[in-house]
Amino acid sequence: MKNFAIFILLTSFLYFNCGSDNRPDSEKKDHNTSHDNHGLSDFEFENGIGPIKQKIDLPPLNKAMAKDGEKIFSEKCASCHKLDERYVGPAQRDVLKRRTPEYVMNMILNPEEMGKVHPEAKKMLAEYLTPMPFQNVTVEDAQKLLEYFRLVGEDK
Numbered sequence: 001m002k003n004f005a006i007f008i009l010l011t012s013f014l015y016f017n018c019g020s021d022n023r024p025d026s027e028k029k030d031h032n033t034s035h036d037n038h039g040l041s042d043f044e045f046e047n048g049i050g051p052i053k054q055k056i057d058l059p060p061l062n063k064a065m066a067k068d069g070e071k072i073f074s075e076k077c078a079s080c081h082k083l084d085e086r087y088v089g090p091a092q093r094d095v096l097k098r099r100t101p102e103y104v105m106n107m108i109l110n111p112e113e114m115g116k117v118h119p120e121a122k123k124m125l126a127e128y129l130t131p132m133p134f135q136n137v138t139v140e141d142a143q144k145l146l147e148y149f150r151l152v153g154e155d156k
């Protein structure tokens with residue numbers, strides 16, 4: 001009987017303890033369903049839809065990759081994007097101030113679905129009136145582009 005009482009005490013303690021949410025805000029967002037996500041999960045709402053399905057633990061900036069990214073950018077993106085001016089698409093220097101790294105990669109890797117489904121990408125499409133086409137880039141290319149955006153976005 002005594003053991004049972006301890007058991008009850010323990011479970012109610014655990015129960016109330018779980019009720020208070022001590023997780024960091026970033027994690028809480030993933031479970032908070034009180035806001036309107038337009039049918040997307042919280043992760044998708046913040047980080048886009050595509051092959052990147054988890055937060056990336058960003059390593060320190062890799063300048064060699066950024067250099068490769070710059071080359072890819074001039075070959076496959078510069079026809080529509082400039083760093084500091086609006087062009088066919090939005091200026092890109094500050095893209096990481098607007099979007100998460102995962103969002104940027106999903107936009108690069110899956111722009112067509114993003115433009116159809118994601119509320120932020122839909123807003124941009126409505127503003128720029130040109131859908132961004134997939135540029136036949138690999139996940140590695142997208143990582144290099146991300147490093148390039150990290151590099152050019154510094155000190156600004």
Ligand code: HEC
Pocket residue numbers: 072073076077078079080081088089090095098099104107108115121124125126128129130131132133135137145
């Ligand atoms: C044919 C023109 C075109 C090309 C080529 C293009 N984009 Fe875009 N991009 C756009 C447009 C237009 C938008 C705005 C969203 C939309 O209308 O689909 C956009 C949006 C984006 C966004 C989202 C910006 C934001 O603030 O949400 C990123 C990131 C992006 N492009 C990166 C790239 C990269 C990297 C490449 C090269 C691999 C590239 N784009 C190639 C036209 C283009």
